[in-house]
Amino acid sequence: MTLLLDGKAASQALRSKLSIDLKKPPHVVFILVGNHPSSLSYVSIKKRTCEEVSIRSTICHLAEDISEKQLLMEITHLNSRDDVDGILVQLPLPQNLRVEKILEAIDPKKDVDCLHPYNLGRLAFGDTSGLLPCTPYGILELMRFYDLDLMQKEVCIVGRSSIVGRPLSLLLSQKSTIDATVTLCHQGTKDLFSHTKRADILIAAVGRCEFIKKEHIKEGAIVIDVGITRQNDRLVGDVDFVSVKQKASAITPVPGGVGPMTVYALLQNSIKAHKQRKATV
Ligand SMILES: NC(=O)c1ccc[n+]([C@@H]2O[C@H](COP(=O)([O-])OP(=O)(O)OC[C@H]3O[C@@H](n4cnc5c(N)ncnc54)[C@H](OP(=O)(O)O)[C@@H]3O)[C@@H](O)[C@H]2O)c1
Secondary structure (H helix, E strand, O other), rough: EEEEHHHHHHHHHOOOOOOOOOOOOEEEEEEEEEEEHHHHHHHHHHHHHHOOOOEEEEEEEEEEOOOOHHHHHHHHHHHOOOOOOOEEOOOOOOOOOOOOHHHHHHOOEEEEOOOHHHHHHHOOOOOOOOOOOOHHHHHHHHHHHOOOOOOEEEEEEEOOOOOOOHHHHHHHOOOOOOOEEEEOOOOOOOOOHHHHHHOOEEEEEEOOOEEEHHOOOOOOOOEEEEEEEEEEEEEEEOOHHHHHHOOEEEEOOOOOHHHHHHHHHHHHHHHHHHHHHHHHO
């Protein structure tokens, strides 16, 4: 029997345990530039989920043709506002805006998506006490929710983006707590099969529909599918779910796997940012 790692159910169960100061809840601002359909949908899901757990949220919807200078000014203003605990810039941004420059402008204490180099740097130094990158943290929490044994496992991550693959490799290779041996694969990887087939845990963050087939995985592997690609009217993952499920011991569905856990991690970061800011006032 293959265990279905149901991120929707896990995030709902975990959300009910969140501790929020209802008199003075955290306040998160989502910066949305333009009208990218997926971004509109992701931001509205994030806002709705915040409301469900009584976290205050505001959407700062800016025009597609906003200049970099104007956007930086907007972020500087939000950084200075005492009533704002978290700032999240929804990606992707229009081509004229330099993503690194925009992300670096966010106050690291309010960086609830955890994409600021300071926060990623802390993680690289092994410090997990601060904000954690949402998708990697959500994946970790999902595996913990299902009580999967992660200690000293052989993990293969396909995809090295700064949002998913790289920070996930840092999180899972933490000394003492997880101690996984992580292999990070990408387009330059020579023999992908030789790496994926060794993995106790295979994580696909590629962005290519059903890229991982059953031939890629070891019998009994845990398979985490991060990919979300819109194909016609449905969302498709990076894993060929039907064939891989026959061989895996546990697998995430798409949708309803990693996605809801990413949003759960955002809630956790928002609460943490709020508490850590209050503690330093
Ligand atoms: N569920 C969620 O909450 C969530 C969150 C974030 C992202 N996503 C989804 O996850 C997917 C990946 O997102 P991302 O932002 O990490 O993507 P990305 O920045 O486009 O990175 C894709 C990675 O896949 C690698 N890759 C592409 N083709 C490959 C191949 N044939 N063999 C080996 N590696 C290959 C690329 O290698 P190179 O570096 O060599 O180019 C790159 O490192 C997307 O579908 C995205 O929508 C989901």
